[in-house]
Amino acid sequence: MPVRHTIAEQDLAKELDSVRPDLTTAYLAALPGARAAVLARLWRGLVHEPLPWVTSRAPSADGVTLRLADGRRLHGPPSDPWTTGATVAALELDDVAYDHPARLLTAxxxxGGDRFATELDNSVASLALSRTAPRPDAPPLTPWDWEQRSPDxxxxxxxCRSRPGFSAAEQLAYAPEHRPLVSLRLAPVRTATVTGPWPPxxxxxxxxxxxxxxxxxxxVLVGRPLLPGPAAHPLLALRSLALDGRTHVKTALSTRLTSAVRDISPYSVDNALVTSRVAEQVAERLDGRxxxxxxxxxxxxxxxxxAAVLRESPYVYAGADEQVVPVAELPTLLAPLPGGERLSRTIAFARLALEVCSELLRLGVAVEGHGQNLLAVVxxxxxxxxLVYRDLADIRVSPSRLLRHGFPPPPLTGRLLEDDPTVLRRKVFGCLLTGALGPLAGNxxxxxxxxxxxxxxxxxxxDLHTLRTEPLPAKALTLMRLSPAGDQWTLLSNPLRP
Structure with missing residues (x-):
């Protein structure tokens, strides 16, 4: 039976035929694996998130059956919410098999399904293109090498790879896994709001x-006069780039990557330096950890x-014989080690991450310690x-906790302030579990x-008591795309509870 490609898959293949015909065969060969990988991620959300149109979930010997509000049944294999690298060949909706996540969502x-189906179609096609990038064999030689190793x-x-509005040529030119050098533009803005010393x-x-x-x-800025800018290396977040070994720039990118549109609000510009100073001041209590x-x-x-934000490169914190590695790449770093040694180092990282993030939370700062923002000095x-933490735009600061531990009131207003312990704990532990510890564990x-x-x-x-005794928080990533209303959460079974 001939393969029936979706719109996004066909469009990207046609573009490749035009701009990089040498990649078309590899791209088409990567599509089945990309479909199965995205379908597995979608199945995880359908099984484990509080979707209002799923009325029951019944595990059985061969998997899980979901009863839908309209009476239909959706069946698939067992789903472990912490498994990484899983694939699902097909899911059965009333005995009809669907091997593509976008087609399943449409059915x-x-x-919100039509919109999300378009994103899933894009995610599959872009993931297949990402997997055509040759994997580096040599150890990282430059600081940004660690940021450009994983295609998934x-x-x-x-x-995971939804990049709406990006053509095949643009993905090859700008995405980190393809290791390009990106030529930035510069916008003259006479009336710009500037916080901090803007470089000469x-x-x-x-x-x-x-x-x-x-x-x-x-x-987005079509028709606006722009000047040639510096060349830079794209990082894990794609819109953040290394200008050199000491400075990174975060640029505005007005498209939705995973769950959020990646622009930069005036609020973030106004509060960028103040937020950094608050986080630095609190981090000083952690004795260099x-x-x-x-x-x-x-x-x-x-x-x-x-808008743009200039940040210190986290790689400046590597000492002699040390590397600074994004937590998302720790599994790659540790993979060559024998099992016992790998486990020892994984536990040591997990203890350090939990100790540092929970201590920072106790003092009054809740960080999103996921695989991009949190880096390990190894x-x-x-x-x-x-540890090194970067990108402070989405942290939360608790005035009451700061005051309780002798810090002055934070000179902040608006969305960065939060005293609700549940919100703070979900921010810290939800991100740390889904972005760092879950992927490191693998199941x-x-x-x-x-x-x-x-x-x-x-x-x-x-805070740590709740981690030991209560269900584990995780962002409801599928629900958030079907019903975009900010952060939404699911509570998963805690393997520490009897």
């Missing part, structure tokens, strides 16, 4: 020059689609010695072992 006909994106998100090289006389991603220049990649400056034109033997049983070992001996704070 389900649920609210978020380990649990069905939109980003001025035209007295006029600030705001770095612009070339995709943004070609799709955590470095904050400082925000150096920010500038914006008063709209979310034209020694030559692969032991995590310290629920291993995650239980990892948490039990890592938590042993840590102080019994109220």
């Amino acid at each position: 389900l006909a649920v609210p 994106g978020h380990p649990y998100h069905p939109g 090289e980003l001025h035209d006389g007295a006029t600030p020059l705001i770095p612009v991603h070339p995709w943004q220049a070609g799709h 955590l470095h904050i990649a400082r925000t150096l400056a920010a500038a914006g034109a008063g709209t979310p689609d034209l 020694d030559a033997d692969g032991w995590a010695r310290r 629920a049983a291993a995650l239980g072992t990892l948490l039990e070992s890592a938590l042993r001996g840590l102080p019994p704070t109220p």
Whole structure:
């Protein structure tokens, strides 16, 4: 039976035929695996998230059957919410098999499904293209090499590679896994809001020059006068790039990657330096176990689609014989080690991460310690010695906790302030579990072992008590795309509970 390609798959194949015909065969060969990988992520969400149109879930010897509100049944294989690298060949909706996540969503006909189906179609096609990138064999030689090694994106998100609005040529030119050198543009903005010392090289006389991603220049800021800018290396977040070994730039990108549109609000520009100083001040209490990649400056034109943030590179914190590795790439770093040694180093990292993030939370700062934002400083033997945290735009600051521990009231207003302990704990532990510890463990049983070992001996704070005794929070990634209303959560079985 001939393969029936979706619209996104066909469009991307036609573009490749035009711009990179040498990749077309590899791309088409990668499509079945990409479909199965995204379908597995979608099935995880359908089985484990509080979707209002799923009325029951019945496990059986051969998998799980979902009863839908309209009476239909959806059946698939067993689903472990912490498994990474899983694939699902097909799911059966009333005995009709669907091997493509977008076609399944269309058949389900649920609210928000058409929009999400388009994203899933894009995610499959882009993932297949990402998997055509040759994997590097040599150890990383430059700081950004670690950021460009994995083609698969978020380990649990069905939109792991959704890049709406990106052509095949643009993905090859801008995505980190293809290891390009990206030529930024510069927007002269005479009336720009600038916080911090904006560098002389980003001025035209007295006029600030705001770095612009070339995709943004070609799709959003069309017709705006722009100047040639510096060449930069794309990082894990795609719209963040390394200008050199010491400075990173975060650019506005007005398209939805995974769950969020990646622009930069005027609020973020206004509060960039203040937020950094608060986080740095609190991190000083951790006796060198955590470095904050400082925000150096920010500038914006008063709209979310034209702004940029300059940050200190986290790689400046590597000492002699040390590397700074994004947590998303720790499995790659540790994979060559024998099983026992790999487990010892994984537990050591998990203990350090839980200790640092929970202590920071106790003092009043909740960080999103997922695989992009959290980095480990590891020694030559692969032991995590310290942590680095970057990108402070989505942290939360608790005024009451800060005051309780002797810090002055934070000079902040708005969405960064939060005192609700449930919100703070979900921010910290939800991101740490789904972005770092879950992928490192690879399945629920291993995650239980990892948490039990890592938590042993840590102080019994109220926050860590909830981690030990209550269901584990995880972002409801599928629900968030079907019903976009900010962060939404699911509570998963805690392997530490009897």
